[in-house]
Amino acid sequence: xxxxxxxxxxxxxxxxxxxxALAEVCADKSAFQGWKIKKLxxxxxxxxLKKEEIIIDFGGHFTGYLNIELAxxxxxxxxxPTNIAFSFAEMPIxxxxxxxxxxxxxxxxxxxxxxxxxxxxxxxxxxxxxxSFRYLKLKRTDSVRFAVDITALYIDAVSAVDIDDALPLNxxxxxxxxIDKICVNTLKECEQDVFEDGxxxxxxxxLGDLRLQALANYATFDQTxxxxxxxxxxxAMTTEEGKISANVFVKPENVPDDTFLFEYSLFFxxxxxxxxxxxxxxxxIRELYPIAKKQMNITLKxxxxxxxxxxxxxxxxxxxxxxxxxxxxxxxxxxxxxxKQFIELAKVVRDSEISMYEKKxxxxxxxxKNVLFHPEKNLFATAWDEYNIASxxxxxxxxxxxxxxxxxxxxxxxxxxxxxxxxxxxxxxxHIVEALFExxxxxxxVHLMKSYWGKMISLGADTYWEAFDPDQPxxxxxxSPIVNSYCHAWSCTPxxxxxxxxxxx
Ligand code: RAM
Numbered sequence: 001x002x003x004x005x006x007x008x009x010x011x012x013x014x015x016x017x018x019x020x021a022l023a024e025v026c027a028d029k030s031a032f033q034g035w036k037i038k039k040l041x042x043x044x045x046x047x048x049l050k051k052e053e054i055i056i057d058f059g060g061h062f063t064g065y066l067n068i069e070l071a072x073x074x075x076x077x078x079x080x081p082t083n084i085a086f087s088f089a090e091m092p093i094x095x096x097x098x099x100x101x102x103x104x105x106x107x108x109x110x111x112x113x114x115x116x117x118x119x120x121x122x123x124x125x126x127x128x129x130x131x132s133f134r135y136l137k138l139k140r141t142d143s144v145r146f147a148v149d150i151t152a153l154y155i156d157a158v159s160a161v162d163i164d165d166a167l168p169l170n171x172x173x174x175x176x177x178x179i180d181k182i183c184v185n186t187l188k189e190c191e192q193d194v195f196e197d198g199x200x201x202x203x204x205x206x207l208g209d210l211r212l213q214a215l216a217n218y219a220t221f222d223q224t225x226x227x228x229x230x231x232x233x234x235x236a237m238t239t240e241e242g243k244i245s246a247n248v249f250v251k252p253e254n255v256p257d258d259t260f261l262f263e264y265s266l267f268f269x270x271x272x273x274x275x276x277x278x279x280x281x282x283x284x285i286r287e288l289y290p291i292a293k294k295q296m297n298i299t300l301k302x303x304x305x306x307x308x309x310x311x312x313x314x315x316x317x318x319x320x321x322x323x324x325x326x327x328x329x330x331x332x333x334x335x336x337x338x339x340k341q342f343i344e345l346a347k348v349v350r351d352s353e354i355s356m357y358e359k360k361x362x363x364x365x366x367x368x369k370n371v372l373f374h375p376e377k378n379l380f381a382t383a384w385d386e387y388n389i390a391s392x393x394x395x396x397x398x399x400x401x402x403x404x405x406x407x408x409x410x411x412x413x414x415x416x417x418x419x420x421x422x423x424x425x426x427x428x429x430x431h432i433v434e435a436l437f438e439x440x441x442x443x444x445x446v447h448l449m450k451s452y453w454g455k456m457i458s459l460g461a462d463t464y465w466e467a468f469d470p471d472q473p474x475x476x477x478x479x480s481p482i483v484n485s486y487c488h489a490w491s492c493t494p495x496x497x498x499x500x501x502x503x504x505x
Contacts, residue, residue, distance in 0.1 A: 004287075005232035005254075008225040012192065013162055017155040019043050020059035023135070025095045032459035033473055033481060035092035037135065046071070046149035049084070053139035055095060056153065061462040061487055063132045063189050063199040064157035068150060072121035076146040081119045083142040088112035088133035090200055090463070090486035095137050099482035106478045110201045115141075121148060126156070132189065132199035132487055134462055160191040166220040169498055176446075176498060179453045183495040186463040187216050190489035191223065194230050194250055198466055198485030204257075205230055206247040207264040208318065211271045212430060212496075213489045218278040219499040227275055228284065234268055235291045242294035244268050262302075262317045262331055265295045266338040273341035282348060289349045296342050299335060300360060307360075307367035309335065319390050320428035321467060321477040326382035329372050333380075333394030336365055340398070368400050378412040389417050390428065393435040403440070410439035424469045424477065426452070426491030433494075437501040446502065449494055456491075464491030 022040045037057060047054070049070075066086070072078040089095045089112065100108050114127050138150075166188070169180040190196045194205040195213040214227045234244050237256035245256040246264040269292045276285055302310055309332045311317060317331035339361045346354045372380045372391075380391040392413045396406045423429060429452050436445035455470055466488035469475040476484050 005229050005236060008229035008232065009193065010160060010225055012158045012160055014064075015157045017058055017062050017064070017157045019056045019136075019153055021057045022047075023055045023057040025055060025092050025135075027096070031092070033091065033093040035096045036460075037092050045153075046151050047153070048147050049138060049140055049150055050147045051140060051144045053137055056136045056138070058134055058136070058155060061090060061132070061134050061185065061189060062155050062157040063130065063159065063192070063487075064155045065126050065128075065130055066136070067126040067152070067154050067156055068123075069152040070118060070121055070123040071149045071151050073147055073149065078121050078146050078148065080142060080145070081117050082121070082148055083115070083117050083140065085139045085141050086114040086116070086127065087137040087139075088114070088131040089135040089137070090133055091460075092135070094482050095135055097482060099480035102480040104479040104483055106201070106483050108483070110483055112200060122151075130158070130199075130203075132485075158192065159188050160193070160226055161188050161221040161223060163188050167222070167499075169495065171498070171502075175450050175454055176494075176502075178457055179449065179494050180498060182453075182457060182461060182464060183216065183492040184220055186487055186492040187213065187220060187489060187495070189463055189487050190492075191217070191221065191226060194233065195226060195489060197247075197490065198488040200487060201483070201485045202247070203251075204247045204249060205233060207234060207244065207267050207271070208246070208261065208427070209488075209490045211267040211274070212427070212493050214271055215274055215496045216489075216492050218274075219496045222278075224275070224279050227271070231268070231271060231275070231284075231288060235288055238291065238294070241298065242291070243298055244291070244295060260315050262299070262312075262315050263334045263338075264318065265315075266299055266334065268292055268295055269338050269342045269345065273345055276345070276348070285345055285348050289345060289351075292342065292345060293351070296339070296357070303335070303360070303364055306371075307363035307365075308332070308371070309364075319394075321424045322422050322428075322469075324422045325388040325390060326384050326386050327390060329368075329380050329382045329391035330388075330394040332364065332368055332372065333391065333398045333400065336361065336368065336400055337394065337398035339364070365400055368395060373401070377416075378409060379416065380409075387417065389413060389420060389423070389432060392417070393428075393431050396435040396439055397431060399438075406439045407441065410436055410441055410444075414441075414444060420448075421471065422469070424467050424472075424475055426464055426466075426468060426488070426493075429453075430490070430493045430497070433497055437497065442501060445497075449497065453491075453494055461486070463487035466491070 028036045166184045197206045197209040244265045246259045246261040247257045249255045317327040319327045319330045379387045380395050433445045466485040
């Protein structure tokens with residue numbers, strides 16, 4: 001399987017990107033996270049690097065390697081090595097604040113800082129680490145007894161795809177066109193050797209992210225080989241029991257992470273199913289079906305004889321980064337959603353056990369309908385008698401009830417549970433918007449899409465973010481917004497939703 005993933009490996013595309021402007025970062029209470037970028041001037045080389053730090057704006061978000069050329073001055077020969085500190089930033093806050101002193105659950109090694117000592121001038125070279133950024137701060141850290149000139153500075157930007165190859169969205173609606181453009185850019189940045197979750201962090205292949213990226217990809221770049229590569233990578237790295245990890249590392253070598261999430265393992269089935277819908281490939285289904293079946297069988301063991309999910313804290317249901325709501329009912333619905341796709345795959349390979357899975361599906365669905373659904377409320381409850389948005393959304397996506405009932409459940413959700421609160425990720429907003437579409441509430445779906453993704457645009461997004469709670473601009477799942485990724489592929493799904501659901505765009 002490992003070797004099979006290599007057969008779908010493709011060379012990256014390279015583009016030389018020149019800087020656009022010199023800029024400064026200014027405190028501004030009205031700006032997102034309290035900082036904004038102000039343009040100072042256009043850039044022309046040579047650019048003198050003295051004591052003062054300089055900030056360079058590349059005019060858009062890029063992922064790649066920094067190349068720099070430097071020269072000394074004839075009137076003042078560099079008589080010592082030159083030290084330069086580099087800070088790369090997706091957002092202004094990363095240039096202005098540090099996360100090093102805050103309590104972070106993730107390593108500050110993720111901060112995009114670099115340092116180079118240049119022994120002799122002239123110099124021509126590049127930084128080894130790949131960065132994901134729009135802005136670059138340069139600061140001399142030697143005693144600056146002489147000026148040096150930057151004679152050239154550019155990014156060798158990399159991606160598996162070319163932005164011009166994305167299938168266009170034809171729309172007369174400017175707000176949707178703007179949302180779409182940034183989706184395409186976000187996806188392009190995250191399509192690398194694998195579908196990365198974010199090119200700044202974790203630069204890793206996560207299954208929950210892959211499922212959505214693949215859907216957005218079919219609607220834009222349609223790079224099927226990359227999806228296949230990723231599926232084979234997950235398939236090659238299961239545990240002894242056969243379980244798929246939530247994510248895998250591909251550098252320096254292929255290694256599975258020891259994090260397991262309930263629905264991420266299951267979404268291997270969904271990603272396989274979606275691929276077969278977009279580009280039918282029976283041979284691939286046959287090859288990967290045993291791995292898909294394993295995930296189904298492992299998860300089925302978590303359901304009791306009444307069809308109720310018994311959650312396991314070592315195999316948690318993710319749904320969203322927020323832990324302010326109970327996720328059991330959403331998890332139950334996710335299983336139903338995936339089981340339906342699994343049964344379709346079982347039909348492709350003519351699995352003799354199909355009827356056993358159909359019976360289990362019926363049992364788990366009946367539990368949802370008869371116990372979790374409260375007709376007097378017209379909503380699904382959790383085991384704690386809590387009514388939350390995630391439970392309704394996933395039950396609607398799983399089509400547990402009829403189309404009419406789904407519509408009415410989402411109408412009740414809007415009345416009783418909207419406006420959306422304490423949902424921290426575009427990942428969950430995607431599912432809310434999709435459930436509205438699936439329930440036939442197109443206007444409400446587009447409205448939510450415009451207000452959420454449009455809000456990120458109005459706050460300065462060049463690419464969409466990993467986490468965004470409109471009520472808490474400083475929100476971070478990790479302790480500091482500086483560690484957040486601001487180009488995160490699970491946020492690029494409006495391209496898929498618009499193409500799938502919006503007829504008269
Ligand atoms: C984050 C990753 C990824 C997501 C997981 C659950 O660490 O960035 O996008 O899938 O969490």
